[in-house]
Amino acid sequence: xxxxPSMVLxxxxxxxxxxxxxxxxxxxxSEADAITINGIHFWDENNILTLGDFSPxxxxxxxxxxxxxxxxxxxxxxxxxxxxxxxxxxxxxxxSTLQTIQTSGSxxxxxxxxxxxxxxxxxxxxxxxxxxxxARAPNTNRGTQNAINFGQQTANVKGRxxxxxxxxxxxxxxxxxxxxPTDGIIGAELEMTPAPPANFVISAxxxxxxxxxxxxxxxxxxxxxxxxxxxxxxPPWLPTRNNYTSSDPSVISVVAxxxxxxxxxxxxxxNSVGSIYGGQNTxxxxxxxxxxxxxxxxxxxxxxxxxxxxxxxxxxxxxxxxIGLQETALASIQVVPNFLSIQSGSIVPTKTFxxxxxGTIYQADGNQIPYPTFVSSQPNAVAVNAxxxxxxxxxxxxxxxxxxxxxxxxxxxxxxxxxxx
Numbered sequence: 123x124x125x126x127p128s129m130v131l132x133x134x135x136x137x138x139x140x141x142x143x144x145x146x147x148x149x150x151x152s153e154a155d156a157i158t159i160n161g162i163h164f165w166d167e168n169n170i171l172t173l174g175d176f177s178p179x180x181x182x183x184x185x186x187x188x189x190x191x192x193x194x195x196x197x198x199x200x201x202x203x204x205x206x207x208x209x210x211x212x213x214x215x216x217x218s219t220l221q222t223i224q225t226s227g228s229x230x231x232x233x234x235x236x237x238x239x240x241x242x243x244x245x246x247x248x249x250x251x252x253x254x255x256x257a258r259a260p261n262t263n264r265g266t267q268n269a270i271n272f273g274q275q276t277a278n279v280k281g282r283x284x285x286x287x288x289x290x291x292x293x294x295x296x297x298x299x300x301x302x303p304t305d306g307i308i309g310a311e312l313e314m315t316p317a318p319p320a321n322f323v324i325s326a327x328x329x330x331x332x333x334x335x336x337x338x339x340x341x342x343x344x345x346x347x348x349x350x351x352x353x354x355x356x357p358p359w360l361p362t363r364n365n366y367t368s369s370d371p372s373v374i375s376v377v378a379x380x381x382x383x384x385x386x387x388x389x390x391x392x393n394s395v396g397s398i399y400g401g402q403n404t405x406x407x408x409x410x411x412x413x414x415x416x417x418x419x420x421x422x423x424x425x426x427x428x429x430x431x432x433x434x435x436x437x438x439x440x441x442x443x444x445i446g447l448q449e450t451a452l453a454s455i456q457v458v459p460n461f462l463s464i465q466s467g468s469i470v471p472t473k474t475f476x477x478x479x480x481g482t483i484y485q486a487d488g489n490q491i492p493y494p495t496f497v498s499s500q501p502n503a504v505a506v507n508a509x510x511x512x513x514x515x516x517x518x519x520x521x522x523x524x525x526x527x528x529x530x531x532x533x534x535x536x537x538x539x540x541x542x543x
Contacts, residue, residue, distance in 0.1 A: 124152055125149065125150070125151055125153060125157060125285060126149070127147060127281070128147070128149075129145065129147055129281060129297050130145065130146030130254075131146075131297060131299060132145075132299065135299050135300065136299065136300040137299060138259065138301075138303075139260070139261055139262040139301065139303050140258070140261050141258070141259045142258045143256075143258075144255065144256055145164065145173070145255050145257050146253065146255075147164075147253045147255075147283075148250055148252050149251045149283070150250045151245040151246070151250070153247055156244050156245060157285050158242045158245075158285070158286050158287075159242060159243040159244075159251065161284040162253060163282050164279055164281045165280055166278065167278040167279075168278050170259075170275065170276070170277040171258065171260075171277045172258045172260070173256075173279075174255055174257065194207055195207070259301045262275055262301050262302070262303045275300065275302075275303075276300055276357070277299040278298050280297070303354075308347055308348065309346075310346050310433070310435055311344070311441050312342050312343070312344055312431060312432075312433060312441045312442060313343050313443075314340050314341070314343075314413075315343070316332060316340060320530075321446075322443075322444060322446060323446040323529070324445065324446070324447055324448070325448050325450055325479065326447070326450065327449070327450045327451065327479050327480050328479065333405075334406055335405060335412075336385050336406060338377075340412075342376060342412075342413055342431050343356070343358065343411055344356045344364065344433045344435065345441075346435075356435070358379065358380070358381065358409045358410035358411050364410045364433060365378050365379060365434050366432070367432050367434075368429050368430070368431055369428075369430040370427070370428070370430075372416060373415075373427045373428065374413050374414070374431060374445060374447070375416075376412065376413045376431055377413075378410065379409075380409045380410050381409050382406050382408070382410075382412070384405065385405045417447050421449045421450075422484065422490055423476040423491060423492075423528070424448075424452060424476075424492060424528050424529055425449070426448045427448070428444055428445070428446045429444070429445060430442055430443070430444045431445065450482070451478065452476055452477075452478060452479075452528060452529060453478055453531075454476075454533070455527075456475045456477070457472050457510060457526050457533060457535045458473045459535070460536070461535065461536050462512055462535070462537045462538070463538045463540060464512065464514045464537065464539060465539070465540050466515065466516055466517040466518070466542060467514055468512075468513070468514040469511060469513050469514075470512045470513075471511045471512075472510040473510075474486040474494060474526060476491070476528070488509055493508055493509055493510060494526040494527055495528070496510050496525070496526050497527070498524055499522055499523040499525075500522045502515060502516065503516050503518060503520040503522055504520065504522040504537050504539055516539075517542050518539060518541055519539065519540060520539040521536070521537075521539075522536075522538075522539060523536060523537075
């Protein structure tokens with residue numbers, strides 16, 4: 123048996139500048155006897171929130187009936203002559219028991235100076251008492267004279283309770299409340315560490331998990347974007363304000379929220395006087411935004427698996443970033459021949475070869491291995507189709523450049539169109 127207190131925070135535990143709200147407390151009494159609550163004291167360890175007094179707990183009386191047989195009686199429904207059945211217990215029915223439970227007194231307190239008051243609240247055995255205190259967030263808007271630093275806008279509410287005239291301190295868990303500025307937030311963005319390549323496609327060949335990451339490959343973090351261009355980072359542990367999701371966890375899985383941890387060093391090094399050096403082989407363990415990659419195996423050139431990582435901070439405010447994974451990167455494209463001299467009516471097929479970063483060479487076939495995108499600088503003079511076949515279209519003299527592009531890799535071939543003499 124025990125006395126179990128629990129703090130009830132706003133849901134989500136994040137409030138806006140100058141917002142008023144309440145913080146609740148429940149005390150479950152599973153003891154065999156009633157307990158008396160003489161006083162409750164809440165305070166913000168970081169001195170950000172203004173906390174008021176606890177609301178009075180008015181006396182209450184209720185009855186519990188068990189056993190016996192209920193009585194069914196037909197009475198007119200309210201405002202009509204229609205009969206309706208009402209089922210109720212009568213205390214003197216044979217076999218039933220009627221228990222009256224009553225609490226008494228009230229609590230008035232001060233969140234700065236903890237002084238037990240003469241009045242009190244009784245919680246019967248097996249019952250739960252509920253209480254609440256009013257709170258107000260400070261002015262955190264940008265540009266205001268009394269604005270606090272954004273990095274300090276995390277309140278940490280603590281509590282102590284006097285039960286049966288004994289002051290008790292309770293660890294009520296993570297009671298952080300995050301305070302948002304209300305002005306100037308125009309959007310949000312995700313960043314990734316290590317930074318992705320310019321085309322946001324990561325190849326397995328050449329990628330290595332950072333040495334200080336234990337069980338994940340990258341970290342996604344969220345910044346709020348203000349109208350003045352300033353970026354405000356969101357802490358990864360912040361619950362409900364961080365809710366990272368992946369559009370395809372089989373490609374990239376991500377941790378929704380939570381603090382990062384650390385591994386225990388596998389070895390302990392000491393200096394000549396016996397002092398222990400810290401940090402040997404210590405690595406970060408996954409927290410909010412930590413992502414794990416699953417690269418494709420046996421994929422063809424330009425075969426990329428994509429996943430979009432998102433963090434819905436609030437309704438209408440979501441940050442997203444799309445990352446692609448591939449087995450090997452495309453190193454170069456070769457079109458053969460890469461120089462042609464043709465006349466009007468000439469049709470010359472070409473072949474396209476891809477060289478990957480692992481040295482493998484594939485020939486494009488338009489099926490499993492796609493053709494690049496071909497573009498002619500003068501399509502009216504020299505046309506090129508989807509497979510790279512070149513056609514002289516007019517009887518004229520021209521120098522034409524054909525561009526072949528796949529993803530971010532490009533090559534060119536030159537065509538001289540000759541006038542028929």
